[in-house]
Amino acid sequence: MAVIFRIALRNLREHKSKTLIIGIIIAVGIMIMTIGTSLIDTATTGIEEAFIENYTGDILIGGISEDDLSIFGVQSIGGIEPTPRIPEYARILEYLDTRSDIEIYTPEVTSFAAISVEGQKDPDSRGMTLLFGIEPDSYRDMFERITIIEGEFLKPGETGILLTQSNRKIIEKRLELTLNVGDSILLTGFSDTGIKIREVEVKGFYQLLSETDGVNMSSYIDIPTLRALKAINAGGLNEIILDASQTALLDADNFDDLFSDDAFSDAFAISDSNAFDDPFSLPDSSKTEEDTFLDPFAGSLTQNTDLELSDNEAAADMSKIEPSVENSLSISLRNDSGSYEFILLSLKNQRRTSRVVDDLNEWFIKEGIAAQAMDWKGAAGPFSSTADVIRNIFNIAVLLVAFVALIIITNTLLISVMERKKEIGTMRAMGARKGFVSSMFTTEIVLITLVFGIIGELLGLGALGIVSLINIKAGNTLVEVLFAGPVLRPVIHFSTLAINLAVVIAIGILANLYPVFVALRIQPVKAISSI
Amino acid sequence: MAIVSLKDVKKTYPLGKTEVHAVKGVSFDIARGDFISIAGPSGSGKSTILNMIGCIDVPTAGTVELNNQITSGLTDREITELRHKFVGFIFQSFNLIPVLNVYENIEFPLLLGKDTIDPKKRKEWTDYLIEEVGLTDWAKHRPNELSGGQRQRVAIARSLATKPELVLADEPTANLDSETSEAIIGLMKKINKEMNTTFIFSTHDPTIMELAEHIIKLKDGLISSEYRRDK
Numbered sequence: 001m002a003v004i005f006r007i008a009l010r011n012l013r014e015h016k017s018k019t020l021i022i023g024i025i026i027a028v029g030i031m032i033m034t035i036g037t038s039l040i041d042t043a044t045t046g047i048e049e050a051f052i053e054n055y056t057g058d059i060l061i062g063g064i065s066e067d068d069l070s071i072f073g074v075q076s077i078g079g080i081e082p083t084p085r086i087p088e089y090a091r092i093l094e095y096l097d098t099r100s101d102i103e104i105y106t107p108e109v110t111s112f113a114a115i116s117v118e119g120q121k122d123p124d125s126r127g128m129t130l131l132f133g134i135e136p137d138s139y140r141d142m143f144e145r146i147t148i149i150e151g152e153f154l155k156p157g158e159t160g161i162l163l164t165q166s167n168r169k170i171i172e173k174r175l176e177l178t179l180n181v182g183d184s185i186l187l188t189g190f191s192d193t194g195i196k197i198r199e200v201e202v203k204g205f206y207q208l209l210s211e212t213d214g215v216n217m218s219s220y221i222d223i224p225t226l227r228a229l230k231a232i233n234a235g236g237l238n239e240i241i242l243d244a245s246q247t248a249l250l251d252a253d254n255f256d257d258l259f260s261d262d263a264f265s266d267a268f269a270i271s272d273s274n275a276f277d278d279p280f281s282l283p284d285s286s287k288t289e290e291d292t293f294l295d296p297f298a299g300s301l302t303q304n305t306d307l308e309l310s311d312n313e314a315a316a317d318m319s320k321i322e323p324s325v326e327n328s329l330s331i332s333l334r335n336d337s338g339s340y341e342f343i344l345l346s347l348k349n350q351r352r353t354s355r356v357v358d359d360l361n362e363w364f365i366k367e368g369i370a371a372q373a374m375d376w377k378g379a380a381g382p383f384s385s386t387a388d389v390i391r392n393i394f395n396i397a398v399l400l401v402a403f404v405a406l407i408i409i410t411n412t413l414l415i416s417v418m419e420r421k422k423e424i425g426t427m428r429a430m431g432a433r434k435g436f437v438s439s440m441f442t443t444e445i446v447l448i449t450l451v452f453g454i455i456g457e458l459l460g461l462g463a464l465g466i467v468s469l470i471n472i473k474a475g476n477t478l479v480e481v482l483f484a485g486p487v488l489r490p491v492i493h494f495s496t497l498a499i500n501l502a503v504v505i506a507i508g509i510l511a512n513l514y515p516v517f518v519a520l521r522i523q524p525v526k527a528i529s530s531i
Numbered sequence: 532m533a534i535v536s537l538k539d540v541k542k543t544y545p546l547g548k549t550e551v552h553a554v555k556g557v558s559f560d561i562a563r564g565d566f567i568s569i570a571g572p573s574g575s576g577k578s579t580i581l582n583m584i585g586c587i588d589v590p591t592a593g594t595v596e597l598n599n600q601i602t603s604g605l606t607d608r609e610i611t612e613l614r615h616k617f618v619g620f621i622f623q624s625f626n627l628i629p630v631l632n633v634y635e636n637i638e639f640p641l642l643l644g645k646d647t648i649d650p651k652k653r654k655e656w657t658d659y660l661i662e663e664v665g666l667t668d669w670a671k672h673r674p675n676e677l678s679g680g681q682r683q684r685v686a687i688a689r690s691l692a693t694k695p696e697l698v699l700a701d702e703p704t705a706n707l708d709s710e711t712s713e714a715i716i717g718l719m720k721k722i723n724k725e726m727n728t729t730f731i732f733s734t735h736d737p738t739i740m741e742l743a744e745h746i747i748k749l750k751d752g753l754i755s756s757e758y759r760r761d762k
Contacts, residue, residue: 422624431640523588
């Protein structure tokens with residue numbers, strides 16, 4: 001092996017012009033690759049960071065849908081489809097609690113709504129917003145890098161909305177007014193059951209870590225209000241036992257009796273104080289450990305007065321009412337599966353994302369739960385493809401350049417083989433096997449690509465260093481995401497450098513295949529007689 | 532006992548639509564330890580016969596036996612192995628590897644075989660060969676720094692590196708002046724005597740030819756005469 005290396009190295013030195021031709025092609029190629037991949041990595045990191053830190057967390061759990069599900073809902077060819085709700089929410093949370101690799105999780109509901117304000121100049125004008133229905137405490141803990149510019153973040157149980165600063169400006173421009181903390185705005189939501197309008201108070205304005213056009217028109221809203229806008233029913237998985245006086249309501253002979261003041265007050269007179277707020281709540285003593293799931297995020301629900309049951313869902317729920325014990329009814333309300341659309345997870349170690357996603361999906365399948373877990377890319381939907389599109393365009397360009405380089409390198413190596421026919425023939429005559437000859441040429445090309453590849457990468461890193469030093473500023477939010485910050489600071493992954501080097505070496509070996517094939521076909525006699 | 536045996540060997544090369552009959556049916560035996568010259572004018576088939584004996588070309592008809600082994604039908608790997616162990620080559624244009632120095636060129640064949648040789652023994656043997664051809668002071672020089680005669684000495688030493696039983700030299704003196712030519716043949720003869728290595732060399736120079744003990748003369752692809760001198 002030492003002799004192969006020695007001959008290869010000396011041949012490269014001996015044939016300087018050819019070595020330089022191949023070397024320069026490789027150095028320039030890998031320099032472009034280093035710069036290009038670094039800028040793409042920068043954009044990818046920017047987009048990834050923007051989504052993980054602003055919207056999706058490390059992992060999103062959602063229901064199953066035929067079309068692509070993302071944090072923006074289900075997008076099909078026909079438009080936006082209803083977002084599936086997470087089934088067996090309680091079991092999923094119990095499972096998440098058992099995993100030590102999960103830092104925090106928070107539930108979420110997503111929707112879109114039109115924004116208008118009473119008294120606006122043009123009554124037909126509307127702003128738009130992407131609504132994230134959130135549980136304030138856990139959400140704030142998870143997305144702690146979001147900055148409140150004005151006002152305050154939502155408090156548990158509080159109704160209200162927070163708008164992004166950029167959407168505030170858009171709405172102000174469109175509606176020709178000024179929005180302030182404390183103002184009321186009208187949200188118009190669209191659901192299967194029709195249009196819902198809710199008036200909410202603006203609690204504040206916030207700034208995302210970095211903003212992506214389109215997604216930056218998002219708002220945080222309390223979950224009950226959002227459920228109301230989407231006409232989602234809500235409840236707990238509690239088994240509800242009604243006592244005789246409460247079931248008496250159901251025995252009313254006519255509607256007048258059913259809705260009379262007496263009947264209503266009688267029925268709830270013996271319930272605890274929460275019963276009035278939540279018609280399905282029960283005294284604690286009636287619950288058992290087995291059939292009670294304490295939703296850690298349900299606190300806000302009990303204070304909500306706008307909860308609704310859509311007709312269909314209400315009918316479905318009523319059909320589940322079945323007798324359980326004498327003088328009581330056991331109402332199994334499994335409608336909590338309709339309460340949340342997503343659970344966002346933040347991991348202790350982001351490098352385990354893929355592993356945890358796989359684990360979760362395996363668990364869902366094993367337990368027969370119609371849910372799915374996905375990383376930020378899946379959760380970001382079409383937005384995550386931005387970097388992929390850029391990377392693909394770059395890769396195609398690199399592929400074209402590599403093809404041209406491949407031809408030039410192949411030709412140069414072929415000339416080298418033809419010039420060294422005598423040497424190859426002599427070696428073969430003396431007993432060199434074909435493997436020896438091919439190893440010699442392969443070692444040469446690997447040495448060239450390795451040395452000039454490293455030179456090219458160093459040049460690329462130098463160029464990136466200069467780019468970093470001259471402080472190229474992002475002109476707008478989109479560029480800011482691509483830059484992964486307000487100033488372009490190219491991201492350099494050593495794994496990418498290693499991959500680039502490996503790719504260039506592979507191209508070199510590929511370019512070497514035909515010349516080696518020709519070299520191996522050289523018969524010793526022809527080499528000697530050609531002298 | 533013959534170390535080389537040719538039986539009715541023919542070699543035809545295609546040349547466009549016609550064929551060139553380089554060797555038209557040659558038979559002879561070469562004994563172990565022979566110092567033999569294959570002589571004849573250009574185009575008489577000298578080099579073709581040497582190439583077939585050296586297993587770098589195959590006959591169109593007839594058989595070539597090396598050490599009682601018929602060479603036709605062997606695989607590329609077997610032929611390569613046979614060449615490496617049994618045959619040494621000396622070429623008209625020396626054919627040294629330009630990027631290796633004298634020492635490395637002579638050592639080179641020892642690094643090709645599948646059997647590993649102890650580095651110490653390899654060095655001792657290479658040094659001995661360098662000394663034998665009188666190039667001790669030139670061991671670190673590259674071929675382009677040597678004269679024609681010195682280069683051919685390197686080629687002779689290299690041909691002996693694997694201790695072959697047979698050394699083939701195709702016009703080894705063609706690129707040398709007459710004085711150097713005689714010195715080179717003299718060196719080959721000396722090694723022939725000392726190591727009992729069989730030497731077959733081709734030449735068209737009558738003076739050089741006469742230095743051999745066994746002479747085969749060719750003309751138009753056929754043996755025109757064959758005779759032996761007393762040693």
